[in-house]
Amino acid sequence: MNIGTKLLHIGNEVDKMTGAVVPPVHYASTYKQTKATDIGPYEYSRGQNPTREILEESIASLENGSHGFAFSSGMAAISSVFMLFAPGDHIVACADIYGGAYRALTGLFNRFDIEVTFVDTTDLSNIEKAIQNNTKAVYLETPSNPLLKITDLKGAAQIARDNNLLSIIDNTFMSPLLQRPVDLGIDIVVHSATKFLAGHSDVLAGLAVVNDEKLAKRLKFVQTSFGAVLGPQDCWLTLRGIKTLKARMKEQEESAIKIAEWLSEDSRVAEVFYPGLPSHPGREIHLEQADGFGAVLGFKVKNKNKALKVMENVKIPVLAVSLGAVESIISYPTTMSHGSVPDDVRKGLGIEDNLIRLSVGLEDVNDLIEDLDENLE
Structure with missing residues (x-):
């Protein structure tokens, strides 16, 4: 299906129990198990919630990825992705990223000895020059905030692959309607879903998408451990916003x-x-x-x-x-x-x-x- 149709018909838009064309909001924090030794798919809502699951499956489908993750804000999504890295790791980031991401990298994650080098990624050679022995990822925005600079995503993703690095992009400005970085070789896509996806200034939400099973397990571990998950009501509002x-x-x-x-x-x-x-x-x-x-x-x-x-x-x-x-x-x-x-x-x-x-x-x-x-x- 074309993206305009997928926004409305992702495959989970009808409730299987009732046939309702709007998914229910599951407010439950915990779920009854039939056996103490055999835990079902829903155990505790920090780990998974049925309404959040619908949103996560939706954004994964829209971005042509395999796994989606919903967080309590755009910065929660970005910071959770940064938690994939360990002390001593190095990240190459585009220079004019969103100020909140700059603040997190230079004021928070630097405390954990995660290094960052900011470069003008409109020239891909700057990325290559900034790569060090301990570099683990390239972090991008295109169009960038607020000067709308453009980075060649295919080229940047290829540099990352050639150097065994993760490639990450904040796709908030474009949304999956206009740009699908996974198709261009990007490993992790993040969104402030507060913005175009929810679209009505009434939700604080963040999303991330990956297209690799091992990477999905790593990010799921961070999401469950850190716990900055999106509540069911905000998941529902974001799903509603995506439709339009x-x-x-x-x-x-x-x-x-x-x-x-x-x-x-x-x-x-x-x-x-x-x-x-x-x-x-x-x-x-x-x-x-x-x-x-x-x-x-x-x-x-x-x-x-x-x-x-x-x-x-x-x-x-x-x-x-x-x-x-x-x-x-x-x-x-x-x-x-x-x-x-x-x-x-x-x-x-x-x-x-x-x-x-x-x-x-x-x-x-x-x-x-x-x-x-x-x-x-």
Whole structure:
């Protein structure tokens, strides 16, 4: 089936007990066993829950992987993946990753003697140069947050395989609707399902997908041991959000393209970051590995004061962290998504005080443009 159909017909959308077309929410924390020496598939909800199982099977199917895992947040998913590594291990990561992932690697996992080197992965040779004897993984985002830089996933995955490394990608911006990294050779895909997958700013959730039995067992051990699992109600809400992903994201993408094109022609805007623009340096690579451009864009205005004025005075987009919701969300990477990144590092990446990130929602695109136009004046 095509991905648009799979979003609705993954194979577990009908309850086998009742025929209900909406899966039940199983709130049970524990499950009766028939024998003390023969434990069934459900024992304790930290280990497995029927509602969570449906979500995990769904995301695995959508990403063309073999096993899915649901966590209590996007960062819980990312951090659980980082727990696959041991003291003395080294990770090569793309330089402009989400600030929360940067914070976890440099402020938490470094305490456990896990090393990281940040490089510009738009040039694959930088990955190869950064590999050390103790390197165990390559961690990627493409498009990256918030500058929408593009990394060649097939090329990066091949480098990882050639060096016996795991390849990991945060696929939040694209979702499996637009990009399926497992098909490109990536070993682990993570999502902040809070964003496009759930899509309504009412769920905190993280997901991970692998396509290898041994790797799945390792990650399942972390999930069960660490216990940062997603509750059944949030699993159900995420499943509901996934059903409308195509309808939402295609509409949002169309609006994002129009807004990016309009911004790129406006003299009051210094620079626009969006892979849907012909001028984007990674556009051709992106088109080879993705089915669309997404609904998140960045743009720079002439200075910090103008950026603050625009964000604080627009009437339609919500000034907030997060993205991927039905409502447009405008945010300030300097203090929000990348507020935990040191100033010198952040500015060195091009994430400057005049940068605005916009996640385009389902509002009328002409109203959004008019709102931006009025506040750019």
